[in-house]
Each structure stands twice: as C-alpha cells, then as structure tokens.
Amino acid sequence: MTSPTPFDVAAKRLRDDAVARLLPAESVPLDQALGRVLAAAVVAPISVPGFANTAMDGYALRTQGRGARVGQSFRCIDLALAGAAGQAIDDAAVCVEIATGAVLPDHADAVVQYELTTRTGDCVTLQADVVSGSNVRGAEDDYARGQLALPAGRIIDAGAIGVLAGFGVGDVLVRRRPRIAVVVTGSELQPAGAALARGQIHDSNSSTLRALLGSVAESLQMIGPLADDRDLLADTLRDTARTHDVLVTTGGASAGRADFIPGLVGELGEISLWKVAMRPGMPFLYGRIGTCAVYGLPGNPVSVFASMLSLVLPALHAMQGRNPVGTQYASLAIAARKSHGRLEWRRGVLASLPDGRRVIRPHPAQGSGMLRGVAESNALFRLDAEVRALGAGQIVEVLPFSV
Known part of the structure; x- marks a missing residue:
C-alpha cells in the first residue's frame, strides 16, 4: 500500500495541474464582472483625472506658488461648476468661485474652502493662510495614461469596478468559471425534510458544497444523495464528466466494501493521487475523467469542509488564473x-x-x-x-x- 502524499506536495500538485489547464478567457459586460478574475492586465486607456480639478467647494486663487495670507482680498469674477471650465485667472487679485470636481481655471494653483473666507458682494476675504496647491487634484493624480491599473489574476471587486468604469470600460476580459458537478454518495443519507429510519442521517454535504461553490462556478449541478451502488455511480460519473470541467464527490473515497469512487475513477480515467497525510480528510482523491478534474472527498462533513478550504478551492482559484492569496x-x-x-x-x-x-x-x-x-x-x-x-x-x- 502506498503511503499518503504529504499535504504540501498534494496541494502543490493540485495547483500546478490547475494552472496547466487554465480556463479560457471571455469578455463580459462590466456590470456582470463582479467577483470574476481578470484574464489580462488592465492598462489605463486615459489619464484620470484628465484635467486638474478641485477637491473642495470654495474659491480658486492664483498665488503663483507663493500662497496667500490671512486678510488678503480677491474679486470674484466667475462661477465654475462641475462639468464646465471657468474663466482663466489672469490677475492675482481675482478669484473664481468653484464647485468640487470642477476644472481648475487656467493659472489657478490653490483653492480655499468657503469656511475659511468671508464674502461681501464680489469681495472675498481670507480668514486663514492658504498654501499653494491646497485642495487641488492634479491631472493624472490617480492614473496616468499607459500606467498599469489592475494586474491579471486580480479578483474584480467593487473598487476594481469603479476604476474600470472611470476608464470608460464597457466590457472586461475575465477567465471563464468552471462548470462544476457535485455527486454526494452514501446509502445512509436522506435529503432535508425526509423522515429518518434508524441508521439514516440527513445529507449536510450537499448544502455545504452548494454554499462553498456557488460563487466559484459558472454552473453548479447537484446530484444525490446517491446510494452506494457501483453501477449507478459508474454511470453517473461517466455521464457527468462529459459535460463538466470539475466533478466533486463526497463519500466512498476510502478502502471499504462500499467505497467505489477510487476504483471507478481509475477505470474511467486516471488517479493522480489518493490519500493525503492530513486530518481530517486523509482519503482525499484527485484524478481526471477525460478533461474533467475529479476531487473525491471523504463523507464526514468536517472532512469535506477542511478538504474544500485547504485543497479544492485553491485549485479552483488557480484554474481561473487567480493570484494566490498570501499565507x-x-x-x-x-x-x-x-x-x-x-x-x-x-x-x-x-x-x-x-x-x-x-x-x-x-x-x-x-x-x-x-x-x-x-x-x-x-x-x-x-x-x-x-x-x-x-x-x-x-x-x-x-x-x-x-x-
């Protein structure tokens, strides 16, 4: 009998195999990209912001790099709202009232917020010193055109969605998610809501796996619980593997009389490893039936959970090109x-x-x-x-x- 594979060796083998069989890329609308994995790096197609603008409501000043002092007064000559450029400030004695996000008038180099001024008619007087550059967002402060914005392998979260939308991106290239089937086995298992005879238990693995895999899968087919019937399981594995990228089984993974999964995977395809030196979850199996990756988990609920978190989910992430999560x-x-x-x-x-x-x-x-x-x-x-x-x-x- 072969010795169980050391955990770290098994985990690396699963990841390496998943990377070697990277799922293809596809283009999806930005509003459908949340939670997906970027298939290619995103380089800023434009500068953001594309123009100098103000970070506060107030008055734009031309201080010529010297700043302005408390008590200094300016004549307001214009109002600049977001979406339009205000009048250029050609005279250091004048100012332009400005709204947050508006284009900074030509020659202006500082913005003083309303709260630090008093105004009488068109005369605006400073109630505090103003430093050159105050409350000014420079052009390209966020991203310069051509700058790497998001690396390949990044999960598209709400922040990434905002960045992409700010670039005007309508569609984004992501990795296709795997088509996953789950086959739960065990003659003792009954679905939720069913009456239990002596020796029977409710199937919890189906619900646990649905919760763990729902956000990872392109499609998720739940099969079972199935009885420990060799012919039934053989037909199920063969047929399911033809139409899915990933097959996850629970139960029947050890060496008992009713543990049919290792033998069937070996007959229908090939086994890469069987038994991992870990607890819980030692009777873990990994193999392939055709092009379908097969992860055979033990039947104990905690073994299923631990095997999924430590071995299967990292492999599924790697299959989508997701950058590894740091330890x-x-x-x-x-x-x-x-x-x-x-x-x-x-x-x-x-x-x-x-x-x-x-x-x-x-x-x-x-x-x-x-x-x-x-x-x-x-x-x-x-x-x-x-x-x-x-x-x-x-x-x-x-x-x-x-x-």
Missing part, C-alpha cells in the same frame, strides 16, 4: 496538542486584538463529524505533522473561512 498567521490563544503524526487542520475563532495582533482560539469540538465546530468557528489553523504540542502565543498558519 496568513495568528498566535494561539491557548495551547494545542495532538497525538498523531499527520498534519491537522483544526477549527477555531480568529480575532484581531486592539494592538493589531491576530489570535485564534481552538474550538473544543474537533471531531470529523462534528459540524458544530465549523458553525461556531471562522477559520482553520494548521498543526504540522511533526508537531505534538504548541503553547499559547505560538504562531500558526490560519485559513479564514471567507477568502
């Missing part, structure tokens, strides 16, 4: 111990202290079938294979549930 760390709030020689992902509550330090407190419910530990936690933390005990305050790697 995050926190200090243990209390000591942690284990008695085995495998890497372990445990559940805990991650929090930030007032001084900026991050701490994680292990949850007391750590069994692979105990979803309470997931529901009452917000992160996984890693205990390496060689570790038997870590004291309070020691640093561990953490995987927040929201990435």
Whole structure:
C-alpha cells in the first residue's frame, strides 16, 4: 500500500495541474464582472483625472506658488461648476468661485474652502493662510495614461469596478468559471425534510458544497444523495464528466466494501493521487475523467469542509488564473496538542486584538463529524505533522473561512 502524499506536495500538485489547464478567457459586460478574475492586465486607456480639478467647494486663487495670507482680498469674477471650465485667472487679485470636481481655471494653483473666507458682494476675504496647491487634484493624480491599473489574476471587486468604469470600460476580459458537478454518495443519507429510519442521517454535504461553490462556478449541478451502488455511480460519473470541467464527490473515497469512487475513477480515467497525510480528510482523491478534474472527498462533513478550504478551492482559484492569496498567521490563544503524526487542520475563532495582533482560539469540538465546530468557528489553523504540542502565543498558519 502506498503511503499518503504529504499535504504540501498534494496541494502543490493540485495547483500546478490547475494552472496547466487554465480556463479560457471571455469578455463580459462590466456590470456582470463582479467577483470574476481578470484574464489580462488592465492598462489605463486615459489619464484620470484628465484635467486638474478641485477637491473642495470654495474659491480658486492664483498665488503663483507663493500662497496667500490671512486678510488678503480677491474679486470674484466667475462661477465654475462641475462639468464646465471657468474663466482663466489672469490677475492675482481675482478669484473664481468653484464647485468640487470642477476644472481648475487656467493659472489657478490653490483653492480655499468657503469656511475659511468671508464674502461681501464680489469681495472675498481670507480668514486663514492658504498654501499653494491646497485642495487641488492634479491631472493624472490617480492614473496616468499607459500606467498599469489592475494586474491579471486580480479578483474584480467593487473598487476594481469603479476604476474600470472611470476608464470608460464597457466590457472586461475575465477567465471563464468552471462548470462544476457535485455527486454526494452514501446509502445512509436522506435529503432535508425526509423522515429518518434508524441508521439514516440527513445529507449536510450537499448544502455545504452548494454554499462553498456557488460563487466559484459558472454552473453548479447537484446530484444525490446517491446510494452506494457501483453501477449507478459508474454511470453517473461517466455521464457527468462529459459535460463538466470539475466533478466533486463526497463519500466512498476510502478502502471499504462500499467505497467505489477510487476504483471507478481509475477505470474511467486516471488517479493522480489518493490519500493525503492530513486530518481530517486523509482519503482525499484527485484524478481526471477525460478533461474533467475529479476531487473525491471523504463523507464526514468536517472532512469535506477542511478538504474544500485547504485543497479544492485553491485549485479552483488557480484554474481561473487567480493570484494566490498570501499565507496568513495568528498566535494561539491557548495551547494545542495532538497525538498523531499527520498534519491537522483544526477549527477555531480568529480575532484581531486592539494592538493589531491576530489570535485564534481552538474550538473544543474537533471531531470529523462534528459540524458544530465549523458553525461556531471562522477559520482553520494548521498543526504540522511533526508537531505534538504548541503553547499559547505560538504562531500558526490560519485559513479564514471567507477568502
């Protein structure tokens, strides 16, 4: 029997394979791009702003780089509103009333806000000193034309949407999301709402996986729960793999009499790895049926959750060209111990202290079938294979549930 693959080796293999099979790019309207991954870098097609403008409502002054002093008065000659250019200031003794965002009049080099002035008729008097450059946004302050604005592999969030809209971009090139199917297996599983006979349990894996995969998938087909029937599972895997990029199975991944998934994946395609030296989730399988990537997860609910966060989701992100998320760390709030020689992902509550330090407190419910530990936690933390005990305050790697 082959030894389980070390976790870091398995994780790298999944990521490398996903990168090698990068999903194609497609163009989508900007208003449909939220949450997608940029397929190509975005270079600013225009300068933003394209003209010098004001950051405050007030009066534009020509100080010739010297600033202006309290008590100095100016004659107001014009009103400049956003969307139009005001009259040029050719005389240092005059000013132009100006609205936020309006084009800075020619020769002006400072704006004093209303609150620091008094006005009588057309005469505006300063109530404070004004420094040259005050409240002025220079042309290209945000982006210069030709400047790299957004790198390839970036998730398009609300900030990126705003930048792209500011450039006048109508369509954006993104990676296609994977078409994913989930096959949940287990003769003991019953759907939510069904009455339970002795020995049966409700299927929680379908709902968990739907929640984890919904925002990642182009389409998500949920199949099951299916009985542990070899012929039924063979037909399901074969047919599903033909029409999907990714197939995720739960249950039947170990070496028991009713664990058919490894044998079927080997017959229908190929297995790249089976069993990972991690806990929970050791009977993890990765392979391919045709062009479809297959991730075979154990049936225990916490094993499903930990395997998805630590192995499958990073691979799905890599498949879309998403830039890797940096490793995050926190200090243990209390000591942690284990008695085995495998890497372990445990559940805990991650929090930030007032001084900026991050701490994680292990949850007391750590069994692979105990979803309470997931529901009452917000992160996984890693205990390496060689570790038997870590004291309070020691640093561990953490995987927040929201990435």
